Amino acid sequence: MYGIGLAKGFLVTLKVFFRKPFTVQYPEERLVQHPRFRGEEFVWYEERCTGCASCAKYCPLGIIKIVTHPSDEKPLEGGFYDIDVFDIDIGRCMFCGLCVEACPYDALFMGSGFEEGQYNRRDLVISADRLRVAEKHPSTWYRPQLEERGYNPHKDPPVSWEQVGRENSLTHLSSRPAKIQEYDKRNQP
Amino acid sequence: MPLKTEPITVNIGPQHPSTHGVFRIRVTFDGEVIIDVDPVFGYLHRGSEKLAEERTYTQVITLTDRLDYVSSMTNNQAYVLACEKLADIKAPERGMYLRVIAAELQRIASHLVATGFLVNDLGALATPLMYCFREREKILDLFEMLCGARVTLTYMRVGGVFQDAPEDFWVFLKRFLEEMPFHIDEYEQLISENEIILMRTKGVGILSSSTAINGSVSGPVLRSTGYSWDLRKADPYEVYDRFDFDVVVGEQGDNYDRYKIRINEMRQSLRILNQCVEQIAPGPVRTNSPLLFRPPVGEAYAHVESPKGELGFYIVSDGGVAPYRFKIRSPSFINLTILRELVVGLKLADMIVAFGSIDVNMGEVDR
Amino acid sequence: MESLLEGNSLFRWTYCLLAANEGNSGPGPCGETLRNGLLPAGFEWVAFLIAGLGIVMLLINAFLLLVMLYTYMERRLIGRFHNRVGPNRTGPFGLLQPVADAIKLLTKEDLVPAGADRLVFNIAPVLMIVPVLLVLAVLPFGENSFLANINVGILFVLAVTSMNALAMFMGGWASGNRFAMFGGMRAVAQLVSYEVPVVLSVVGIVIYTGSLSMVSIVEAQRIPFILLQPLAFFIFIAGSSAEMNRSPFDLVEAESEIVAGYHTEYSGMKFGMFQLAEFGAVLVTSAVMTTLFLDGWNGPVLPSHLWFLLKVFFFAFIMIWIRATLPRLRMDQVMDFAWKFLFPLSIINMFVTAVEVLVWNEPTLVQLWFMVGINMLVAIVGVVVFSLIFSRKGISPPRRKMSV
Numbered sequence: 028m029y030g031i032g033l034a035k036g037f038l039v040t041l042k043v044f045f046r047k048p049f050t051v052q053y054p055e056e057r058l059v060q061h062p063r064f065r066g067e068e069f070v071w072y073e074e075r076c077t078g079c080a081s082c083a084k085y086c087p088l089g090i091i092k093i094v095t096h097p098s099d100e101k102p103l104e105g106g107f108y109d110i111d112v113f114d115i116d117i118g119r120c121m122f123c124g125l126c127v128e129a130c131p132y133d134a135l136f137m138g139s140g141f142e143e144g145q146y147n148r149r150d151l152v153i154s155a156d157r158l159r160v161a162e163k164h165p166s167t168w169y170r171p172q173l174e175e176r177g178y179n180p181h182k183d184p185p186v187s188w189e190q191v192g193r194e195n196s197l198t199h200l201s202s203r204p205a206k207i208q209e210y211d212k213r214n215q216p
Numbered sequence: 217m218p219l220k221t222e223p224i225t226v227n228i229g230p231q232h233p234s235t236h237g238v239f240r241i242r243v244t245f246d247g248e249v250i251i252d253v254d255p256v257f258g259y260l261h262r263g264s265e266k267l268a269e270e271r272t273y274t275q276v277i278t279l280t281d282r283l284d285y286v287s288s289m290t291n292n293q294a295y296v297l298a299c300e301k302l303a304d305i306k307a308p309e310r311g312m313y314l315r316v317i318a319a320e321l322q323r324i325a326s327h328l329v330a331t332g333f334l335v336n337d338l339g340a341l342a343t344p345l346m347y348c349f350r351e352r353e354k355i356l357d358l359f360e361m362l363c364g365a366r367v368t369l370t371y372m373r374v375g376g377v378f379q380d381a382p383e384d385f386w387v388f389l390k391r392f393l394e395e396m397p398f399h400i401d402e403y404e405q406l407i408s409e410n411e412i413i414l415m416r417t418k419g420v421g422i423l424s425s426s427t428a429i430n431g432s433v434s435g436p437v438l439r440s441t442g443y444s445w446d447l448r449k450a451d452p453y454e455v456y457d458r459f460d461f462d463v464v465v466g467e468q469g470d471n472y473d474r475y476k477i478r479i480n481e482m483r484q485s486l487r488i489l490n491q492c493v494e495q496i497a498p499g500p501v502r503t504n505s506p507l508l509f510r511p512p513v514g515e516a517y518a519h520v521e522s523p524k525g526e527l528g529f530y531i532v533s534d535g536g537v538a539p540y541r542f543k544i545r546s547p548s549f550i551n552l553t554i555l556r557e558l559v560v561g562l563k564l565a566d567m568i569v570a571f572g573s574i575d576v577n578m579g580e581v582d583r
Numbered sequence: 584m585e586s587l588l589e590g591n592s593l594f595r596w597t598y599c600l601l602a603a604n605e606g607n608s609g610p611g612p613c614g615e616t617l618r619n620g621l622l623p624a625g626f627e628w629v630a631f632l633i634a635g636l637g638i639v640m641l642l643i644n645a646f647l648l649l650v651m652l653y654t655y656m657e658r659r660l661i662g663r664f665h666n667r668v669g670p671n672r673t674g675p676f677g678l679l680q681p682v683a684d685a686i687k688l689l690t691k692e693d694l695v696p697a698g699a700d701r702l703v704f705n706i707a708p709v710l711m712i713v714p715v716l717l718v719l720a721v722l723p724f725g726e727n728s729f730l731a732n733i734n735v736g737i738l739f740v741l742a743v744t745s746m747n748a749l750a751m752f753m754g755g756w757a758s759g760n761r762f763a764m765f766g767g768m769r770a771v772a773q774l775v776s777y778e779v780p781v782v783l784s785v786v787g788i789v790i791y792t793g794s795l796s797m798v799s800i801v802e803a804q805r806i807p808f809i810l811l812q813p814l815a816f817f818i819f820i821a822g823s824s825a826e827m828n829r830s831p832f833d834l835v836e837a838e839s840e841i842v843a844g845y846h847t848e849y850s851g852m853k854f855g856m857f858q859l860a861e862f863g864a865v866l867v868t869s870a871v872m873t874t875l876f877l878d879g880w881n882g883p884v885l886p887s888h889l890w891f892l893l894k895v896f897f898f899a900f901i902m903i904w905i906r907a908t909l910p911r912l913r914m915d916q917v918m919d920f921a922w923k924f925l926f927p928l929s930i931i932n933m934f935v936t937a938v939e940v941l942v943w944n945e946p947t948l949v950q951l952w953f954m955v956g957i958n959m960l961v962a963i964v965g966v967v968v969f970s971l972i973f974s975r976k977g978i979s980p981p982r983r984k985m986s987v
Contacts, residue, residue, distance in 0.1 A: 032409030039406040065364035087275035168364045339911030346665035
């Protein structure tokens with residue numbers, strides 16, 4: 028009979044008509060994101076970063092710019108470099124996360140937001156100063172220690188550099204906060 | 217005295233609402249019947265094969281995501297299998313199961329896009345398109361749980377999968393597997409017996425299996441002609457030989473068969489996913505391979521059954537950290553070679569539908 | 584004019600205010616209160632003109648506002664059919680969305696292509712919207728509320744709405760664009776083919792009523808004609824969808840094939856006129872369908888104007904539902920549908936109605952229900968038989984082996 032297929036189609040549309048809409052009204056409501064979401068801003072802990080530039084080497088696009096100079100903290104015995112420039116250009120970043128995968132010291136994490144739009148392309152380059160003062164809600168992508176704790180970057184408070192790593196003790200990092208303060212004071216204009 | 221007519225050539229240009237990307241067709245008409253078709257593509261060429269020669273093997277995975285941007289996981293899978301063949305590594309069991317889960321979910325997502333846009337080209341004012349995309353959102357949420365991104369995934373690595381799935385992934389996956397058959401039935405009720413769709417797609421765009429085989433066509437287009445060839449059964453890779461599923465074959469090779477094959481392939485993928493969820497066992501997901509992968513000198517070709525056909529990667533390595541030659545055998549590009557045989561003799565409206573039913577993705581065609 | 588004077592109090596007040604004199608005051612229509620109007624005697628025609636224009640302007644503005652409301656309603660309802668929300672950001676609940684659309688269209692550049700025929704290009708949109716507004720003159724909006732009760736009402740409606748074809752062809756031809764010509768020619772073929780079943784289906788109703796006037800059609804319905812003439816209803820709704828280029832017959836403006844058909848080259852408010860005409864045609868056709876089939880403005884409790892609006896929007900909802908569900912037909916299938924399916928059915932309907940009216944000349948209520956039964960049976964049998972015939976030969980293999 029000719030119209031039966033059409034009638035079935037009409038029934039389907041009518042059924043869908045009475046359902047609640049699937050829309051999420053942004054910006055009043057937002058989609059629920061998983062803690063593993065690879066967001067736009069980055070989370071960088073200067074206390075843990077040695078300046079090894081593995082992240083810059085591993086980036087497929089080469090957008091991380093790192094300039095360091097050797098510090099006076101036992102440089103030949105595996106000390107930390109002082110970091111002058113640490114720029115990530117999120118205007119060209121594709122958020123693949125290979126830099127996070129490369130970092131051996133758990134110093135770089137993916138962020139968890141997606142609203143980093145700016146009015147100028149110059150402002151899309153995140154400098155070290157911005158990374159230092161930003162609130163640190165790291166995504167749990169490729170960081171199983173955060174996932175085991177059940178950390179949710181969208182709801183839980185920020186994580187400090189002592190709690191974010193995988194190691195059992197922090198003695199090798201104990202001199203870092205003082206070193207960083209001294210470095211900042213030396214570089215104050 | 218007979219009327220003197222002459223054929224006109226019309227350019228259905230790169231900017232068109234229904235050419236599935238930037239694709240240009242120069243069509244020669246006689247009245248409303250097509251007598252010649254001349255496709256022009258290359259508008260999306262990004263030089264992936266050359267770019268890959270300057271990036272390490274792990275960085276090339278990010279390039280392969282963007283080839284067929286609708287189905288990233290199968291691109292990753294094919295490339296990673298080729299690299300593993302080069303270096304003779306085998307991924308652990310759980311890694312292979314997770315790869316199969318990701319690939320089958322991606323197959324469902326890609327077929328949803330293909331079906332939605334096919335019915336959109338038929339003129340149904342985007343209603344089935346919206347329903348299909350609603351289900352695709354759920355699949356993309358599952359991918360977000362797996363690897364943090366929705367479309368360009370970079371999930372697989374040489375030697376397995378990147379990271380294990382979190383706990384709530386299995387809960388959501390089970391819920392998705394329970395709901396999805398009901399939604400597929402809903403699409404079928406709306407589309408499959410609709411007389412208008414039957415009138416427009418049955419008997420239109422018929423492809424014979426000899427033409428298809430001569431043109432190296434693969435995927436749903438080849439299976440619609442009645443020839444049963446699915447790489448998951450003909451040349452099983454990973455753990456596909458442990459699953460029990462059917463190869464969906466069409467009868468006539470017209471547009472309706474291709475649409476029906478995609479719907480039934482979605483059902484078979486759900487079957488495979490159910491078996492995966494039962495059979496998967498705890499364990500490592502990634503072999504202990506170095507971060508900078510350096511395979512020995514040699515060459516390898518690996519192919520997978522992507523939602524659009526046979527996707528293959530041919531890699532030649534000279535012992536360095538970057539591939540020496542990286543060649544992509546993309547199914548959409550090769551499926552386009554039969555466009556002329558498919559379309560000549562049809563009317564313009566049918567050509568758009570026939571082109572849509574081949575399911576071409578310009579990212580793959582132009583690379 | 585007498586009917587206007589008696590029926591329409593607004594008209595009466597304006598007229599009498601301007602032109603009351605000894606001729607029409609007193610026990611006349613203007614009553615005893617108004618003795619002397621503002622105009623001297625001999626100038627009643629000025630009063631008639633002013634009063635008439637006032638009524639017409641009111642009516643047209645109300646109608647165009649309703650059309651804007653209808654576009655908003657269509658977008659919201661199609662959104663709900665798609666399981667999403669329609670526009671809800673401009674203004675409270677998105678009610679100012681049509682205003683935003685109108686402002687956007689008004690501020691766009693008015694392009695006339697270089698190879699276009701200027702005069703015809705400019706006139707085509709006007710010719711598209713005028714028939715839609717003209718039909719409003721004969722529709723009964725409520726009890727005793729109409730502009731003119733001419734005694735060839737439905738014939739006037741059918742004649743005026745067939746000017747669409749001319750306007751579309753003018754638009755397509757004058758654009759100087761190959762795609763637009765395709766669209767225009769397809770449009771003319773489609774519209775002319777669908778006139779025939781529509782007119783023949785209305786003939787069935789006219790046979791029952793015995794008169795062509797719209798008001799008397801409404802008054803003659805003891806049982807609504809949708810029950811008494813189901814086949815005519817089906818043919819009318821299918822034919823009118825094709826006349827208005829709505830889904831599933833909207834290949835004239837098929838976006839995925841020939842970009843936009845006959846209105847490809849129009850921009851700005853001329854394009855807005857085409858869209859207004861199309862949506863206005865939907866509302867006007869719904870209004871005609873309510874008077875013909877659903878018993879016009881009759882209803883138990885609410886005022887008659889409200890019943891009329893409710894019924895019009897009910898039919899508009901049906902049109903939107905059809906648009907959201909069905910894909911579009913190809914050109915030769917559209918012609919097959921008209922000539923091989925609708926046309927024989929409309930002739931059958933006409934014959935069956937004529938035989939019934941011949942047998943039962945002055946039907947009582949019981950005989951009317953008997954006729955309902957017979958008509959329903961004929962409708963179902965006719966649709967089934969013709970659909971079987973159509974579906975076997977209607978799916979014509981379109982592939983012709985061309986020697987390349």
